[in-house]
Amino acid sequence: MSLRARLLAAALATTVASAGFLPSPTDAAQAADHTSRGVTIPAFYTPPATLPATNGALIRTEPLPLALSLPGITGPLPGRATRIMYRSTDSDGQPVAVTGAYLAPTAAWKGPGSRPLVVLAPGTMGQGDQCSTSLALQRGLILGIGGGRSTVSVGYEVLAIYRLLSKGIAVVQTDYIGLGTPDRLHTYVDRVDEGHAVLDAARAARNLTGTTADVGFYGYSQGGGAVASAAELQSSYAPDVPLKATYAGAPPADLAAVTAAIDGTELAGAIGWAVNGFVQSEPALQTLLNRYLSDAGRTALKDLSTMCVGDAIFAYANKKTSGWTTTGQSIAAILQSEPTARAFIESQRIGTTKPTGVVRVATGVSDNLVPHPQARTMAADWCGRGGNVVYAPISNTKSPSPLLNHFGPLLSDQGPAVNWLTDRLAGRPAATTCP
Numbered sequence: 001m002s003l004r005a006r007l008l009a010a011a012l013a014t015t016v017a018s019a020g021f022l023p024s025p026t027d028a029a030q031a032a033d034h035t036s037r038g039v040t041i042p043a044f045y046t047p048p049a050t051l052p053a054t055n056g057a058l059i060r061t062e063p064l065p066l067a068l069s070l071p072g073i074t075g076p077l078p079g080r081a082t083r084i085m086y087r088s089t090d091s092d093g094q095p096v097a098v099t100g101a102y103l104a105p106t107a108a109w110k111g112p113g114s115r116p117l118v119v120l121a122p123g124t125m126g127q128g129d130q131c132s133t134s135l136a137l138q139r140g141l142i143l144g145i146g147g148g149r150s151t152v153s154v155g156y157e158v159l160a161i162y163r164l165l166s167k168g169i170a171v172v173q174t175d176y177i178g179l180g181t182p183d184r185l186h187t188y189v190d191r192v193d194e195g196h197a198v199l200d201a202a203r204a205a206r207n208l209t210g211t212t213a214d215v216g217f218y219g220y221s222q223g224g225g226a227v228a229s230a231a232e233l234q235s236s237y238a239p240d241v242p243l244k245a246t247y248a249g250a251p252p253a254d255l256a257a258v259t260a261a262i263d264g265t266e267l268a269g270a271i272g273w274a275v276n277g278f279v280q281s282e283p284a285l286q287t288l289l290n291r292y293l294s295d296a297g298r299t300a301l302k303d304l305s306t307m308c309v310g311d312a313i314f315a316y317a318n319k320k321t322s323g324w325t326t327t328g329q330s331i332a333a334i335l336q337s338e339p340t341a342r343a344f345i346e347s348q349r350i351g352t353t354k355p356t357g358v359v360r361v362a363t364g365v366s367d368n369l370v371p372h373p374q375a376r377t378m379a380a381d382w383c384g385r386g387g388n389v390v391y392a393p394i395s396n397t398k399s400p401s402p403l404l405n406h407f408g409p410l411l412s413d414q415g416p417a418v419n420w421l422t423d424r425l426a427g428r429p430a431a432t433t434c435p
Contacts, residue, residue: 034182037151037306038144039130044083045180047097052087055196055238056203059085064101067140068158072106078165079105083134086204090177091192091281097181098197100174101134102205103161109168111426114213116244118164118421119201120173121219121226122157123410126308127188127273132180133157133173142308153308159411160218163418169216169425172205174198176226178280185305187277188270189222189252191348195229199238206241214242216421220249220410221370228253228378231355245424246359247417250370250406253350253378256342260332261371264320266403269312271321271331272304282344292334297324313403351381358388358430360420364409366398383434390420391433 033043044062052059064081071077082102090096109115125131128151130142136155144151157173164171177193178186187193202215217227228248234241252258255274262270279286293301301324304312321331335341359382363375372393379391394409424430 034129036129036144037149037311039142039151041129041135041180041182044085045099045129045132045182047085047181047183051095051097055087055089056200056207057087058204058207059087059097061085061208064134065138067138067155068162075106077106078162079103079107081137082208084172084204084208086200088177088196088200090187090196091190096177097183098174098177098200099132099134099180100172100201100204101137102208103165103171103173104209105165105168105170107166107168111168111422113427114211115168115170116214116216116425117170117172117202117205117211118216118218118425119198119205119227119230120157120161120164120171121194121198121217121223121230122173122176123219123221123223124267124270124309125179126153126312127179127186127276127304128306128308128311129180129182131308132175134175135180137161137173149306150311151306151308152310154310160220160414160418163414164218167418167422169422170205170209170211172201174201185276185280186273187281188273189225189255189348190277190281191225191229191350192233193281194222194226195233196237198226198230199234199241202241203238212242214244214425216244216425217246217248218417218421219247221406222252224248224251225253225350228350228355228359228361231357231359232350232353234356243357245357245421245430246355247362247421248359249362249413249417250364250367250409251350251361251375251378252370254374255345255348256332256336257371257374259335260330261368261402263330263332264318265369266313266317266401267309267369268319268321269304269307269316272301272312272316275331276301276305278344285341285344288338288341292325292327292329294324294326297321300324351378354385354387355382358390358424358432360390360392360417360430362392362394362409362413362417364394364396364405366396366405367409368398369402369406383432387434388432389434390430
């Protein structure tokens, strides 16, 4: 980092601290950049030694230049962005720093009341720090080449973010726990970690802007699971967040079913991310893994821990995890055969608690990557618990590619999903489909 950049970061940190967002002056200016697979991650992403006492408290902020931005009459289009770091709590009850981005739209909000806020939980980006969505918003396409550690990451969530901004809705996007920050590994698909990161992102945005407006959640795939979990956890963890509506697309609600379905597909590498995250959340699982993983399995998990989606597809597409074990069993079979692992996976199930607000659950009927039946079961479970659920099965032609069967509805349903969420934030009711 240049001297000028360090001075600017220090000045910004002092301003934020004086506003009461920090318990003490930040050490962002003293932190060093770090690299992941050859990509430089700015020092901003390195958490300070001391974190604030309150969940959702801002740790530091800085202006975030957007890779896709146009000049407008009243300001840049689609809006101005701020990179944020905020405090959350992980599944072990420990404080943790999480990064993300807040985007204030140039477009006016045309609904009643003040401008609403949507927390966007990204879909699967990977596990390397270079894969974070906030970094992708700045750089668009992230490339690292050379030394056998190449990487590629595309900020595809910009499509949904910009659609929301065009409606005049403010957006805060979370990078999740451990994605971008070098102090820990990203706990991929950990229900509690992701739900807390979403809820505390809402708090952080409200602290940043002072808004008291209604809040909505938006997420597809990994993001769909994250916002579904957050809707369940809101009443106990963050009752101060005025959650009105949630869009949960293709949520991985039952990890046992999802792990079995993904094995041998284009996104088989996601199983490595999940296992890496499981071990960080529940260290007792490491002993179990040591009994089953072969040298090839250990190498794969270590390699995947720094990969993004593109990297995993290039390196592990259509691989079977039975090649990672000493017994020839798949990872899914091992997780189901061992009581400790089975109990942990069951604790990750979404659908066991009534969600706050109205939830639109959408899933492609031909989705066999994040299987359609397990998402539909989550919606039915919520209905059985008195939830206000709008279930939207998305018709799509089944292809030989599970990845296309999963991501097709992401694109085809994105417009209707944004419109549905906008209507709810504007106060228009939605009739439940539970009966």
